[in-house]
Amino acid sequence: MELNFTPAEIADIVQAHATRGNTHEIVRGIASLSTARTGDLSFLGNPKYKPEVATTAASVVLLPADYVGEPNPGQLFLLVDKPSVALVRLCTRVERLLWPTPAPGIHATAVIAPDVKIPASATIGPLCIIESGARIGERTHLQARAFVGRTAQIGDDCWLMPGVTVTAECVLKNRVRLQAGVVIGSDGFGYEFIAGRHEKVPQLGNVIIEDDVEIGANSTLDRARFSQTVIGAGTKIDNLVQIAHNVVIGQHCLICAQAGISGSTTVEDFVVVGGQAGLAGHLTVGKGAKIDGQTGVNSDLDPGSFVKGSPCLPYNLEQRINVLRKRLPDLFRRVDEIESRLEKPSAPV
Known part of the structure; x- marks a missing residue:
């Protein structure tokens, strides 16, 4: 990845409040403080690395x-509210350059049922299949x-890698982004x-799947035994990530890699x-609540809980136990x- 931004363009993109110093270098890359070279942009996202600012070559x-x-x-310092957020603004601009929005249209190899209407603003790529009754949203x-x-429903401004x-009758609302290999609506794991x-x-x-949800590569979300699985x-x-049948996940949650949520559990x-x-x-x-990595949760968790371990315990208690275990x-x-x-027998008196 090679960039091509002037310092003034960077300052505008990241919405800098103030500047110190000056540079005429074109910004050609992004690097950590310790590895940056002339022509790179870097940032202080964690106070732990503050000493490296004085020695960085960025x-x-x-x-x-x-x-x-x-x-x-x-060297130019750009002062911002949050360096990590400022870097997100820059990377969003870079992403548009690296992966531009595809031109609207339907590829000749796509197979689309005759009753499906594709908006003129949508893009249907090679070898896509869209079955009868499905809806594809604008853009x-x-x-x-x-x-x-x-009869699956895909809303507006969605992006399917x-x-x-997306199997029969499943619903994606607006601005949903699914990475490669995601499966929506696989059968729930149910046997008698x-x-x-x-x-x-x-x-x-x-x-x-409600608005503005993003799902990572090769994650699977099972259809409900009855009613809905909801994100x-x-x-x-x-x-x-594996989400089982009839799971209900609330708004603005973060579910990290390789986590698994069993059937009929509610995550607020x-x-x-x-x-x-x-x-x-069947938990709530x-x-x-915050659940640490590799934690096993087998009972309900109160709002605001922070747990760790398997079976899970309050985070600070589990940390103390880990210290004592050593x-x-x-x-x-x-x-x-x-x-x-x-x-040993005591010596005779």
Whole structure:
């Protein structure tokens, strides 16, 4: 990735409040403070790296407005409210250059049912399949090999990356972004043991994904056994996440990679689920709860909880237990020594 921005263009994009120093270098790349070279832009997103600002070779540095210090010769400091947010603004501009919006139109290899109307503003890529009764919204883009099942509904300004599958009767509202390989509406994992064998339970519901949801590559969301599996507005789901049937996830949640949520569990608004965490079924996770990575949740969580471990405990308690766990070998050695001394016969008086 090579950029081509003047310092003035960068200052405008990141909405800098003030500047210190000056540089005539064209910004050609983005790098960390420690690895940046002349022509790079860097930023102070974590106070831990503040000492590196004085030694960085970056030509342009994004810094918080209260930063105290002067740039080196030929270096420009841009003072902003939040350097990480300012960098997002710049990367959003770069993303548009790297992956421009596809031109509207339908590729000749797409297979579209005769009753499906494609808006003139939409893009249907190579080898896409759209079945009867489906709806495609304005300015929505289906990249290569996307599949939209019978009567599925795709809203406006959605983006389906290559190989995405949206099965029958599922609903995506507006501005939904699905990365490559996402499956929406796979059958829920439901079986009854009847006469010595596992008999499949029909999964008759669907999946509803609200506005502004983003889902990472190869994640799967199962259709409900009945009614709906629901993902609330603004929620972001990472790669390789499994959402089971009849799960309801609230608004603006974060679900990190390889997490799994079992059937009929409700996750309320603003919950954060760490990577590889597992949630048992038929639970309620209260609003604003935080679940650490690799945590196993097998009971309801109160709003605002912060838990860790498997089975989960309050975060600070689990941290204390982890510290004590490291001392167990020494504790057992000391107990063995005490038992050994107690078992020795005392000397005769």
